Amino acid sequence: MSPIIKKKGEKFTLPSKYLLFILTILCAGAIILTFNTNIFSGSLNTVVGYVIVPFQRGVSSVGSWLSNRSAELVQIRDLLSENAQLRKQVDELSIENAVLQQDRYELTNLRELYDLDSQYEGYDKVGARIIAKDAGNWFHSFVIDKGEEDGIAVDMNVIAGSGLVGRIVDVGPNWAKVTTIIADNSNVSGKVLATSDYLMVSGDLELYAGGVIAFNKLVDSQERVVEGDKIVTSNISDKYLPNILIGYISTINVDANNITKSGLLTPAVDFEHLEEVLVITQLKQVQEMAETAWRAE
Amino acid sequence: MKRTIVVTVLIIFCFLLQSTVFHAVAFGGIVPNLLIVLAASFGFMRGEKTGLVIGFFCGLLMDIFFGEVIGFYALLYMYAGYANGKFNHIFFPEDVKLPIALIICSDFCYSLVCYVLMFLMRTRFHFGHYFLYVILPEIVYTIVVTIFLYPVILWINRKLEDSEKRSAKKFV
Numbered sequence: 001m002s003p004i005i006k007k008k009g010e011k012f013t014l015p016s017k018y019l020l021f022i023l024t025i026l027c028a029g030a031i032i033l034t035f036n037t038n039i040f041s042g043s044l045n046t047v048v049g050y051v052i053v054p055f056q057r058g059v060s061s062v063g064s065w066l067s068n069r070s071a072e073l074v075q076i077r078d079l080l081s082e083n084a085q086l087r088k089q090v091d092e093l094s095i096e097n098a099v100l101q102q103d104r105y106e107l108t109n110l111r112e113l114y115d116l117d118s119q120y121e122g123y124d125k126v127g128a129r130i131i132a133k134d135a136g137n138w139f140h141s142f143v144i145d146k147g148e149e150d151g152i153a154v155d156m157n158v159i160a161g162s163g164l165v166g167r168i169v170d171v172g173p174n175w176a177k178v179t180t181i182i183a184d185n186s187n188v189s190g191k192v193l194a195t196s197d198y199l200m201v202s203g204d205l206e207l208y209a210g211g212v213i214a215f216n217k218l219v220d221s222q223e224r225v226v227e228g229d230k231i232v233t234s235n236i237s238d239k240y241l242p243n244i245l246i247g248y249i250s251t252i253n254v255d256a257n258n259i260t261k262s263g264l265l266t267p268a269v270d271f272e273h274l275e276e277v278l279v280i281t282q283l284k285q286v287q288e289m290a291e292t293a294w295r296a297e
Numbered sequence: 298m299k300r301t302i303v304v305t306v307l308i309i310f311c312f313l314l315q316s317t318v319f320h321a322v323a324f325g326g327i328v329p330n331l332l333i334v335l336a337a338s339f340g341f342m343r344g345e346k347t348g349l350v351i352g353f354f355c356g357l358l359m360d361i362f363f364g365e366v367i368g369f370y371a372l373l374y375m376y377a378g379y380a381n382g383k384f385n386h387i388f389f390p391e392d393v394k395l396p397i398a399l400i401i402c403s404d405f406c407y408s409l410v411c412y413v414l415m416f417l418m419r420t421r422f423h424f425g426h427y428f429l430y431v432i433l434p435e436i437v438y439t440i441v442v443t444i445f446l447y448p449v450i451l452w453i454n455r456k457l458e459d460s461e462k463r464s465a466k467k468f469v
Contacts, residue, residue: 016379019346020376028372030367030368034367052312135312135362206421206426
């Protein structure tokens, strides 16, 4: 007699191997469904948005408060000795400042040259706090405390300080998930600012311990790209806005095919100590532009 | 009912710890895997069914927040819980060697499957590097945390069993 048939007067229980079988099918189905669509993400994201996210927000704010206080205590001692050092530095810096101001004129000129300024600083940005980081050790993604209600949408670019952090890949009512450019499964189309050569920047877990990420597919037939060159997001990327700083080239190697080059670059953002990020609320809107073009026809 | 509430709170608590607090004290950017400790220990303490259900919900939480697809981690944690449930009949609360060994084994298998499915399949062949810098630290760290977490789980389970026995007596 089958164990799942209910006997009279006996409480119905499902044997564990049947439950395992059913849940396995369920998971497999969910994996296949969510691989291409985001059919569940709406409802699930809303549920966890009200159950988990408030706690994450609380815990991380308490955590940062505590770590700030403990850091303060440690710092007081250091501050005294630092003060003396800093006074000395002020003198040095004021000399350096004069030099830097000269450099700044040069920078403004260069910015105008590359038309970087108007595009980069003209975007509308929303500040957000990181409330949870990836619970596994394989990828680098994190959760921020702003979501749909704050105007965040999937594919918006995330920056911090001077450079690109990543993009929004999932969004709930009051939270959003960000995949960083250093994550092993992320690829960004970039270009070398000085020469406008295109390349692919891909995150790599193996390299990340050394504080660098990889780039490849750089076609530089004229040998003009050198170490230290700035890499920014390219204008051909369909997710990333153009001219956001990614990092600086640290090594270049010629690939075995003798046509393309690959190497390492140092990201402009310190991913270890990220706490707050800025989300650019402007999408690259490839979809909409295509739609309007289609309507115009 | 009481058990469901307590276990739900425990899962959420462990997930929160893993995704927030432990990142602040992570050595070399590696966080311990509390959820596998939870799924595995309920597996060998309570049997296959509890293990697989708890594993399923632990994994689902991971999937929603950090997964590429829904269901992948749920599947992994579920099988971890189920496999540990197979050892239920040789489990005694006084013995600490079996739980530690099982948790090491579970975490290793979990990491290995993660590596094979998510890294090896994308032509990342340097297993040695990933083993040394991700899998091994995770296991060591997880075991250190287990030494503190496991007695708590054991204690919670014992309290729950006691209260269940008492209420069962009341109705008879």
